[in-house]
Amino acid sequence: MAIRETPFERHTPPTDSNADTGFDNPLVENFFKKVQSVPHYQLQDIDARTIKYYGGSVESSTSKPADAGLLDKQANSIFAGAKEEIFEDGMESNFSRNLSEFIVSFGHSAMETIISIILSEQTNNEVASETYRILGRLTHKTTYRDRLWLLERGLYSASARVRDGAILGLAFLNDPIAIAPLKSAIEREQISELRHDMEQVLTQLEGNKNGVSAKKDS
Amino acid sequence: MAFLLRKIRKNRWYKTEQLDWLPDGELPADPLSDLGTKSNELSVYNVSADESNLGRIIASLAANVDQLSHVDFALFDENVISELGIKIKKSKGDLPDEQVNNWHSDLYELSAPNILILAKAINDKARIDRKLPAQILKLIADALTSGQIDRTRIKWKSQEDFEKLDKLLANNT
Numbered sequence: 001m002a003i004r005e006t007p008f009e010r011h012t013p014p015t016d017s018n019a020d021t022g023f024d025n026p027l028v029e030n031f032f033k034k035v036q037s038v039p040h041y042q043l044q045d046i047d048a049r050t051i052k053y054y055g056g057s058v059e060s061s062t063s064k065p066a067d068a069g070l071l072d073k074q075a076n077s078i079f080a081g082a083k084e085e086i087f088e089d090g091m092e093s094n095f096s097r098n099l100s101e102f103i104v105s106f107g108h109s110a111m112e113t114i115i116s117i118i119l120s121e122q123t124n125n126e127v128a129s130e131t132y133r134i135l136g137r138l139t140h141k142t143t144y145r146d147r148l149w150l151l152e153r154g155l156y157s158a159s160a161r162v163r164d165g166a167i168l169g170l171a172f173l174n175d176p177i178a179i180a181p182l183k184s185a186i187e188r189e190q191i192s193e194l195r196h197d198m199e200q201v202l203t204q205l206e207g208n209k210n211g212v213s214a215k216k217d218s
Numbered sequence: 219m220a221f222l223l224r225k226i227r228k229n230r231w232y233k234t235e236q237l238d239w240l241p242d243g244e245l246p247a248d249p250l251s252d253l254g255t256k257s258n259e260l261s262v263y264n265v266s267a268d269e270s271n272l273g274r275i276i277a278s279l280a281a282n283v284d285q286l287s288h289v290d291f292a293l294f295d296e297n298v299i300s301e302l303g304i305k306i307k308k309s310k311g312d313l314p315d316e317q318v319n320n321w322h323s324d325l326y327e328l329s330a331p332n333i334l335i336l337a338k339a340i341n342d343k344a345r346i347d348r349k350l351p352a353q354i355l356k357l358i359a360d361a362l363t364s365g366q367i368d369r370t371r372i373k374w375k376s377q378e379d380f381e382k383l384d385k386l387l388a389n390n391t
Contacts, residue, residue: 086251088283089283090280090287091285092284092375129229160229161230164228165229168288174352191232191234193232193346194232197228201350204350
């Protein structure tokens, strides 16, 4: 899954802080350093692409202490198994069960590992798309902001299938905070069918903004 | 003109997506994943010309899976099947709405070339659409309220999904 080469700007992020990236993983750390080094004149959009990821979320008291090496190993095993699965809408899979359990068990540390795998294109588009759907569906307060951030980031994927997974995840998360990045994604979208689906999700989120509360996993 | 409905994954069927490696006029392989046969048969649902039973069929399909989800579907003219020389027979469905089960058919004695020409016909002629989870909840709530769906036959595993449904039902009353 490649990330689109699109311009971005420095704005106050809608979902996160202005702190350093907070990532222990050099791959993700380098990615964000690259993002932050883009000259101001190239910066135009406002969404997750512009946001520095803050890794300082407070872990749930139920999260297990995490060893980075073991987490990487476990995550890689989960994603490797997913490549052999055929996913069907509405049906649980070994991947959805394992990934959800991994996130609930290890919280932010798990998300850090997952973000690394997704952004570094270590998995195929089908699995990445499925990951976004699972992230949106999961109810887990500790990782809410991490998941929202990655879902917004998914709107920039070069793969239409992955972008679709991201909007489905956002539809489940149902948080009006995603309205701005979604509008930006609609403007960029070249595939008319996908743009229509994005507009459908936008309508849902704007409906929430006007009264219905978002899920926020609380 | 009545229609046939097949549940699919919409993102496998984008017509306007440019795949550099794909020769003009050819269909990529992934859409065939949505036309997986069992005993060389393929399940479809009969939708009336005015689509008045479409929501009811979708609600029933959505209640027959592990969790609340969006539903993607292809809707195509039923005459396409006879034009392609594909055989179709009425058969009983196995969904939580007994009436919907009567709107079920099987395409049968399907060969591999049959599946390919069907996929091309769907790609060229079908309306491909999506209902989001929030819309699905409403359809199922309506079906429960009107007694179309038997609640005990909803297959969702998550209590959270039922809680969302109950919240909507409470708001509707």
